[in-house]
Amino acid sequence: MPSRKRAAATGSGRRIPVGVLGATGTVGQRFVQLLERHPWFEVIEVMASDQSAGRSYAEAIGSRWKLATAIPPDVAKLRVRGPGDPLQARILFSALDASVAGDLEQEYARRGHLVSSNARNHRMDPKVPLVIPEVNRDHMKLLDLQPYRNGGGLVTNPNCSTIVIAMALAPIHRSFGIDAAIVTTFQAASGAGYPGVPSLDILGNVVPFISGEEAKIESETQKILGRIGPKGIAHAEFPVSALCHRVPVVDGHQMAISLRLETRATRRRILDAWEGFRPLRKLGLPSAPEAPIEAKVEEDRPQPRLDADRAGGMGVTVGRLRPCNVLEWKFEALGHNTIRGAAGAAILNVEILVRDERI
Numbered sequence: 590m591p592s593r594k595r596a597a598a599t600g601s602g603r604r605i606p607v608g609v610l611g612a613t614g615t616v617g618q619r620f621v622q623l624l625e626r627h628p629w630f631e632v633i634e635v636m637a638s639d640q641s642a643g644r645s646y647a648e649a650i651g652s653r654w655k656l657a658t659a660i661p662p663d664v665a666k667l668r669v670r671g672p673g674d675p676l677q678a679r680i681l682f683s684a685l686d687a688s689v690a691g692d693l694e695q696e697y698a699r700r701g702h703l704v705s706s707n708a709r710n711h712r713m714d715p716k717v718p719l720v721i722p723e724v725n726r727d728h729m730k731l732l733d734l735q736p737y738r739n740g741g742g743l744v745t746n747p748n749c750s751t752i753v754i755a756m757a758l759a760p761i762h763r764s765f766g767i768d769a770a771i772v773t774t775f776q777a778a779s780g781a782g783y784p785g786v787p788s789l790d791i792l793g794n795v796v797p798f799i800s801g802e803e804a805k806i807e808s809e810t811q812k813i814l815g816r817i818g819p820k821g822i823a824h825a826e827f828p829v830s831a832l833c834h835r836v837p838v839v840d841g842h843q844m845a846i847s848l849r850l851e852t853r854a855t856r857r858r859i860l861d862a863w864e865g866f867r868p869l870r871k872l873g874l875p876s877a878p879e880a881p882i883e884a885k886v887e888e889d890r891p892q893p894r895l896d897a898d899r900a901g902g903m904g905v906t907v908g909r910l911r912p913c914n915v916l917e918w919k920f921e922a923l924g925h926n927t928i929r930g931a932a933g934a935a936i937l938n939v940e941i942l943v944r945d946e947r948i
């Protein structure tokens with residue numbers, strides 16, 4: 590699949606310059622970490638709020654850096670740009686707080702930047718792709734409907750729980766059709782950003798409320814599993830009911846999922862559908878896992894501490910598939926919320942755009 594653009598990205602040693610919006614937050618730090626050794630992309634700009642702007646990234650972030658690896662030296666010395674400042678990189682990864690992401694991301698798209706966003710603001714816009722490359726890469730065609738010129742555009746990845754759910758459901762939906770789904774989540778503390786949930790609320794506790802989360806899971810899943818036509822996305826019609834909980838886990842969102850199917854399935858055929866789900870194999874995308882879904886056979890897996898980091902945090906792990914007495918089948922699913930559920934997802938979205946020569 591040699592293309593000049595991809596050859597430039599992968600072959601010549603020249604990496605594509607990129608910027609990170611909201612670079613000082615939980616997801617922003619993940620972007621900076623994941624992009625440090627990325628073979629195609631190189632961080633040349635970082636942007637955050639006025640309280641960080643004007644200082645070096647290392648100074649602005651100070652003790653808020655929460656990852657086990659050091660701040661990459663080339664990024665540590667970058668001067669943090671403020672909201673709306675002019676930026677050079679065509680590709681911008683956004684980890685902006687939702688209170689500001691809506692307007693700022695649109696403004697950068699208007700200026701000709703391709704913005705790959707984690708924020709919720711534009712996910713349900715009918716002209717904005719909400720994409721998991723393994724599941725609905727064809728939805729990137731929505732970029733053609735956007736009003737932006739000079740290469741500008743907006744692409745989003747799903748909410749950190751939705752991404753795990755939609756990946757686990759996609760092969761089942763394709764093979765058997767899903768009629769109804771009930772999802773109960775157990776979501777890590779890092780999903781709330783930093784400082785996030787106060788320690789006295791979360792330590793030794795379960796909080797059965799995450800603002801807006803249940804509605805996001807219910808609507809985003811239907812958009813992702815919908816079909817694209819000339820007029821946009823026809824959302825999947827099966828109902829999804831979500832019950833969300835914050836739990837004292839650092840990283841890794843776990844879900845218990847029950848399904849009713851449209852056609853008859855067996856346990857073996859569902860396991861085969863997961864096992865055979867390798868749509869990006871052979872594309873050579875740096876962030877795409879060889880096996881996006883792994884089904885564990887042990888009766889007590891998946892678990893966040895043991896499985897969230899699989900495939901560099903980009904793998905979704907499922908397990909405990911068994912009959913459900915109310916619907917038909919039930920199982921557990923798990924994914925890393927700041928990697929597969931956020932920064933890694935946004936990076937993979939741009940990798941597929943480069944591979945498909947859309948940018």
Ligand code: NAP
Pocket residue numbers: 610611612613614615616617636637638639640641642671672683684685686687689690707708709747748749779780781782783926927930931
């Ligand atoms: P966070 O830790 O609170 O970080 C927010 C970032 O936004 C910081 O870099 C902050 O900069 C910046 N920011 C805040 N106000 C700003 C303004 N007025 N102008 C410019 N920048 C501003 O949040 P997070 O957890 O990383 O989440 C970031 C986004 O990703 C959110 O939209 C969230 O919903 C989404 N998301 C998060 C997760 C997760 O697991 N955490 C998963 C999926 C999606 P300063 O440091 O300068 O204040």
